[in-house]
Amino acid sequence: MNLAVREALRAFQRAPMLSALSVTTIAFSLFAFGLFGLVALNLRNALQQVEERVEVRAFIAEGTLPEAVAAAIGDIAAFPEVQRVEMVSEVQALDRARRELGEFEDVFEAGILPASLEIRIKDGFRDPESVKAIAKRIENYDFIDDIRYGEEWVEKLYRLRTIASAAGVSLGIVFALVAVIIIGSTIRMAVLARSREIRIMRLVGATNGFIRAPFLIEGFLKGLLGGVLALLLTWVTYQFVGQYVVQATYFGGGMAVLGVLVGALIGLLGSAISVGRHLRRV
Amino acid sequence: MIRFTHVTKRYPKGGPAIDDVSFHVNRGEFVFLTGPSGAGKSTILKMVYVEERPSAGEVKVAGFSSAAMGAGTVSKLRRRLGVVFQDFRLLEDRTAEQNVAFALEVIGTPESAVAPKVARVLTQVGLAGKSTAFPHELSGGEQQRVAIARALVNDPLVLLADEPTGNLDERATRGVFQLLREINATGTAVMMATHDLSLVKAHRYRTLEMHRGKLVFDSGAEFPASADEFDTAVPGPAPEPALQGRLPLADAERPADAPDAAPADGAAEAP
Numbered sequence: 001m002n003l004a005v006r007e008a009l010r011a012f013q014r015a016p017m018l019s020a021l022s023v024t025t026i027a028f029s030l031f032a033f034g035l036f037g038l039v040a041l042n043l044r045n046a047l048q049q050v051e052e053r054v055e056v057r058a059f060i061a062e063g064t065l066p067e068a069v070a071a072a073i074g075d076i077a078a079f080p081e082v083q084r085v086e087m088v089s090e091v092q093a094l095d096r097a098r099r100e101l102g103e104f105e106d107v108f109e110a111g112i113l114p115a116s117l118e119i120r121i122k123d124g125f126r127d128p129e130s131v132k133a134i135a136k137r138i139e140n141y142d143f144i145d146d147i148r149y150g151e152e153w154v155e156k157l158y159r160l161r162t163i164a165s166a167a168g169v170s171l172g173i174v175f176a177l178v179a180v181i182i183i184g185s186t187i188r189m190a191v192l193a194r195s196r197e198i199r200i201m202r203l204v205g206a207t208n209g210f211i212r213a214p215f216l217i218e219g220f221l222k223g224l225l226g227g228v229l230a231l232l233l234t235w236v237t238y239q240f241v242g243q244y245v246v247q248a249t250y251f252g253g254g255m256a257v258l259g260v261l262v263g264a265l266i267g268l269l270g271s272a273i274s275v276g277r278h279l280r281r282v
Numbered sequence: 283m284i285r286f287t288h289v290t291k292r293y294p295k296g297g298p299a300i301d302d303v304s305f306h307v308n309r310g311e312f313v314f315l316t317g318p319s320g321a322g323k324s325t326i327l328k329m330v331y332v333e334e335r336p337s338a339g340e341v342k343v344a345g346f347s348s349a350a351m352g353a354g355t356v357s358k359l360r361r362r363l364g365v366v367f368q369d370f371r372l373l374e375d376r377t378a379e380q381n382v383a384f385a386l387e388v389i390g391t392p393e394s395a396v397a398p399k400v401a402r403v404l405t406q407v408g409l410a411g412k413s414t415a416f417p418h419e420l421s422g423g424e425q426q427r428v429a430i431a432r433a434l435v436n437d438p439l440v441l442l443a444d445e446p447t448g449n450l451d452e453r454a455t456r457g458v459f460q461l462l463r464e465i466n467a468t469g470t471a472v473m474m475a476t477h478d479l480s481l482v483k484a485h486r487y488r489t490l491e492m493h494r495g496k497l498v499f500d501s502g503a504e505f506p507a508s509a510d511e512f513d514t515a516v517p518g519p520a521p522e523p524a525l526q527g528r529l530p531l532a533d534a535e536r537p538a539d540a541p542d543a544a545p546a547d548g549a550a551e552a553p
Contacts (some may be wrong), residue, residue: 003387014375187425197373197384203331204436206388208353 007214022186026226029179034234040168042248051088056119064143081125183270189280193241198282215275223267227260267271299325301495311464315475317492323475331357364433364441368448370425371416375429378428379413403431409500423454440471
């Protein structure tokens, strides 16, 4: 086996407790990262489902000619932002109201609810600005009495998503930094523990790259192991939450691999920063 | 092969550790570097293996100049040098042969070439039977032999020994010194820093004496006339040529309690 890899593995063997400790700390950092990732993922999924319901409702004035409405439906359906246009007649509106609010069935009389157009908007145009613009265009039809598109609701939804993303990114960075620091300090200990060997390596003419390689591999492997462990922990948590709290979504295969690789990269980065600094002092 | 030209080494605090030192060591020479503690013996050796660099002047070793040496060149140079220390500097968690093999592995020697080389040098230093012993299972003299084997395994041009017998009893000192002579007899130059004057006086090798960072005495490679006084101060048999194949060193040759006529006496007249 390659000497550098052997030396890196030897580090685990030589200090099993310290190695286990650093792998676990990295795992916990990534676990927190992963948990947040899961929350973000599920929040996003939930938001997406809610977003899909974003619609503009245009109420049609009484006595409008069906031909005019039909023509308008054709026009609106042709808007690039529009997914689907549906006509809800007075009768349908009444039916729906009675169905949804069963106990108040008697309150609704025929003719009390106006006919309307329900316009669903394509993904990518569901932000407040676009929705507002679409609503404005539809309002231009003479027979539209009133238009509702829950502007506040749309804005709130978007704000929530922005906050969630920002929190995710910043927490992720913080956790990654913590992991880099932890790995850096374990590599520092490893460098100090091996200072005798390093001095001898230098003395007999080993190159700096050669001296550095085992530490980089060690950091990489620790990050990789930490990543796998974190994945396992999040999966167990996910199972637990799924069973007792709420059915959630788990990472896809690509995302899981990416997460473990990020762990390995964090390990590599932490050791690269640390090894350069501490080798100079040996 | 080793050339110091007006070399000065200053540290931020205190005076110069090495003060305008010039000398030249040829291939295959055996050179004693003597002087009291703090005289600069170790610093001279460190500048040879580029652990330290001169503040002024130039150190040239095997064609590599201290004036133009990057990290890559330093490791290249060190592969052609062997260094041993008073404290052996062995890895405690490795056997004798693993310690020696380590020096080969870390410079990328092909695995198949490692074992035969290690076996050869361990035999050369007389430890063929103890190759699987850990350092703590070996005596001081044996540990120093392992260190010497490690220094030799890359066939160095010069073996630098910084007080190699400083931690050894008299018997082990004799053995290790004899080994250094044998190594020198095969053509490897040896530069040995020591303050063991009995060793220096007993053997007619070139002697460089340091005092407070200055080179105060150089007996010269050929033992020139200026060293007469030094010679007469040493009772014993006539000088032996350094290069003469293997030199069996009888105990009788070593004046165990030679009069304390330090070569420093001749220092005032030294060039």
